[in-house]
Amino acid sequence: xxxxxxxxxxxxxxxxxxxxxxxxxxxxxxxxxxxxxxxxxxxxxxxxxxxxxxxxxxxxxxxxxxxxxxxxxxxxxxxxxxxxxxxxxxxxxxxxxxxxxxxxxxxxxxxxx
Amino acid sequence: xxxxxxxxxxxxxxxxxxxxxxxxxxxxxxxxxxxxxxxxxxxxxxxxxxxxxxxxxxxxxxxxxxxxxxxxxxxxxxxxxxxxxxxxxxxxxxxxxxxxxxxxxxxxxxxxxx
Numbered sequence: 001x002x003x004x005x006x007x008x009x010x011x012x013x014x015x016x017x018x019x020x021x022x023x024x025x026x027x028x029x030x031x032x033x034x035x036x037x038x039x040x041x042x043x044x045x046x047x048x049x050x051x052x053x054x055x056x057x058x059x060x061x062x063x064x065x066x067x068x069x070x071x072x073x074x075x076x077x078x079x080x081x082x083x084x085x086x087x088x089x090x091x092x093x094x095x096x097x098x099x100x101x102x103x104x105x106x107x108x109x110x111x112x113x
Numbered sequence: 114x115x116x117x118x119x120x121x122x123x124x125x126x127x128x129x130x131x132x133x134x135x136x137x138x139x140x141x142x143x144x145x146x147x148x149x150x151x152x153x154x155x156x157x158x159x160x161x162x163x164x165x166x167x168x169x170x171x172x173x174x175x176x177x178x179x180x181x182x183x184x185x186x187x188x189x190x191x192x193x194x195x196x197x198x199x200x201x202x203x204x205x206x207x208x209x210x211x212x213x214x215x216x217x218x219x220x221x222x223x224x225x226x227x
Contacts, residue, residue, distance in 0.1 A: 034215065043117075043204060044218040090156065094216075100169075101146065101216060103156040 004093050006104035013081050014112050021076040021107050023091030032094035033074040035065055038106075039087045047089075050074065061085070086111045117219035119205050125225045131193040134222045136205030137186055144208035146216065147180055147190050151201045162188065195226045 003026045013019055025031065032051055036044040048059025055067040065076045074091060091104040118137040126132055138145045146161040160170040165182045173180070177196070182188040192199055202223050206216040 032215075036218075043220040044206075044216075046215060046217075049215055092216075101158065105155045 004091055004102050004104040006089075006091055006107050008107045009105070010108045010110070012110040012112060015083050016080050019076075019078045019081045019085070019109070021089050021091075021109070023074045023076065023104060025072050025074065025091075025093045025102075027072075027093060027095070030067075030069060033065075033067060034092040034094065035059065035063070035074070035076045036090045036092060036103075037061075037087050038090065044090065047076070081109075081111055083111045083113070085109060117205055117207055117217055119203075119219035119222050121222060122220060123223045123225075125227065126195055127227050128196055129194045130226075131191065132195045132199075132224060132226075134190040134203050134205075134224070136188045136190070136219060138188070138205070138207035139209070139217055140186065142207035142209045142217070143185070145182060145188050146206040146208075147188070148204040148206065149201045150204060150221070156204075159190070192224075195224075197226045200224055200226050 005024045007022055034049045035047040037047050038044045047063050048057050048065055050057050050067045056064060058064050063076055063078050065074055067074050086109055088106045088108050090106045093102045117139055120135045124132060143164050144161060147159040149157045149159055157172055159172045160180045161168055162182045165185060178192055180190045190203060202221045204221045205219040208216055
């Protein structure tokens with residue numbers, strides 16, 4: 001069965017520090033890969049996506065993610081975190097057929113001054 | 114485009130009452146998804162439509178839940194009768210024609226059943 005794993009339920013980082021949020025997926029082929037961000041009381045906003053090609057993708061708000069086929073991973077990174085980045089982050093997998101979409105359980109990010 | 118529109122944004126009702134949540138997808142999008150988000154279970158896919166036809170409703174928790182899409186610009190999720198355990202945020206999302214699989218989410222409806 002397809003699955004998306006975000007092993008870190010909660011992460012705390014200092015403002016200005018670097019950030020990496022982990023995501024692993026289980027699927028027989030390379031799916032579409034996404035990272036969404038959800039601020040408190042808000043809907044989900046797409047940060048970035050990977051379909052094919054360059055394995056390092058750039059997104060909005062200074063985020064990037066790297067697809068590593070050998071590790072079935074799609075980790076999200078940001079070199080310098082801002083207080084406004086505090087939110088819930090969801091990794092998601094979209095499959096080629098049937099438009100099935102699977103979300104990870106999310107990682108809650110706290111940014112401290 | 115205004116994005117995916119959901120109404121109401123907040124709904125408070127009493128146990129046993131009927132609740133109807135509404136969604137207007139982005140024009141031209143032919144897939145529509147309903148999700149439920151709770152602290153305990155995270156984001157759960159309830160049902161999705163393609164060209165107004167329900168494709169997979171295996172995530173609908175029980176017969177109290179029903180969803181319809183009478184036309185390409187409108188969908189409803191109905192709970193009858195509602196129970197306190199239905200309290201959650203319900204999101205609607207749509208995907209454009211072409212199968213890019215990028216989902217565009219609405220702002221959600223926060224449902225509280227007392």
